[in-house]
Ligand SMILES: Cc1ncc(COP(=O)(O)O)c(C=O)c1O
C-alpha cells in the first residue's frame with residue numbers, strides 16, 4: 001500500500017476529458033494546448049500528448065517543460081519577460097504571445113524571426129472571483145484599445161484572448177465570443193491565428209459539444225484563422241485525488257479528524273478561493289470536520305458525512321486534486337509533500353515520485 005499523503009492521477013478518468021478534446025479538434029479544427037499553469041505533472045504527458053496539440057505557458061520554466069516533455073506546439077506567454085530570459089524563451093517556443101505593446105516593442109528585434117502574437121483584453125469576463133478576473137478594473141492582462149492594437153498589427157500574426165473562467169455555460173461563451181467579434185473583428189481579419197485561452201469547461205457532463213464545435217468552426221471560417229484553445233482545468237478535471245490518512249480524532253463541539261496533509265500546503269487553491277474540498281460519497285450519518293496537520297487554525301478541508309465513525313488510520317480521499325493544486329503544493333510547516341502516483345490504463349498503480357527531507361532542505365538555504 002502506498003504511503004499517504006499522495007496525489008493519485010487516474011489515466012482512465014483523464015482519458016474521458018482527452019477524448020472530448022480530440023473530438024473538438026476533429027469537429028471544429030480548433031487545436032488544444034495544455035495550460036501548464038494549471039497542471040504540469042509530466043508523468044502523464046505521454047497520454048495527454050496523444051490527444052492534445054501541445055502546451056502553453058506562463059514563464060520561462062513552463063515553456064522549457066512544455067518544449068522538452070510534451071510533443072507538438074509550444075506557445076510562450078508571460079505577463080512580462082525579462083531581458084535575461086527572452087532568448088531562452090524564444091529558443092524553446094514555436095510562438096510567442098506578448099502581454100503588452102510595450103513588451104512587443106521591447107523584444108521586437110530579438111523576436112523578429114518568430115511567430116508573434118499579442119494578448120487582447122476584451123474587458124469582459126465570466127469570472128465570479130475578482131482575484132481571477134482578467135477583466136478586473138485596471139487589469140494588466142492584455143491590451144484593450146483597438147486603435148493602439150491596429151498600430152502594431154504588422155508586427156504580429158495572432159491574438160490571445162483569455163476571458164472565460166470556470167465557464168460551463170455554452171451560451172455565455174457564445175455571447176463573449178460575439179462581443180469579441182464586435183469589438184475586434186476588423187483586427188481579427190488581419191491575423192492568421194487566435195487563441196481563445198482557457199476557462200471553458202467543455203469537457204464537463206452535459207456540455208453541448210457539437211454546438212461548441214460549430215461555433216468554433218464558424219469563428220475560424222469567418223476570419224480564416226487557426227483557432228486555439230488553452231484548456232487547463234477542462235483537460236484534467238475529475239482525474240485526480242489526494243489520498244490521506246487520519247492521524248487523530250477529537251471532539252470540540254464538533255467531531256474533528258486530523259489528517260496527514262494540509263489544505264494550505266497541498267490544496268492551496270481551495271483556501272485562496274474559500275472553497276471546501278470534495279469527498280464522495282458524502283451522505284452518511286456521521287459528520288466530521290476534516291482538518292490538516294499544519295499549525296494554521298483555518299487548515300480545514302471541510303465538513304463531510306461518513307457512513308461510519310472516523311477512526312485513526314482510516315484512509316480518506318479528496319476529489320479533484322489536479323488543477324491549480326499539484327502545481328501549488330508547498331513546504332509550509334515542513335509537512336510531508338504528497339507523493340505522486342498514477343493509475344495506468346491497465347489498472348496498475350505506479351508510484352512515480354516521492355519527496356523527502358532533502359527536498360525540503362534544498363527548497364531553501
Ligand atoms: C492565458 C490563460 N490560458 C489558459 C488558462 C487556463 O485556464 P483554465 O485552467 O481555467 O482552463 C489560463 C488561466 O489562468 C490563462 O490565464
Ligand SMILES: NCCCCNCC[C@H](N)C(=O)O
Nearest residue numbers: 129132165166198199273275
Ligand atoms: N475554483 C475556484 C476558482 C478557480 C479559478 N481559477 C482561475 C484560474 C484561471 N485560469 C484564471 O485565472 O483565469
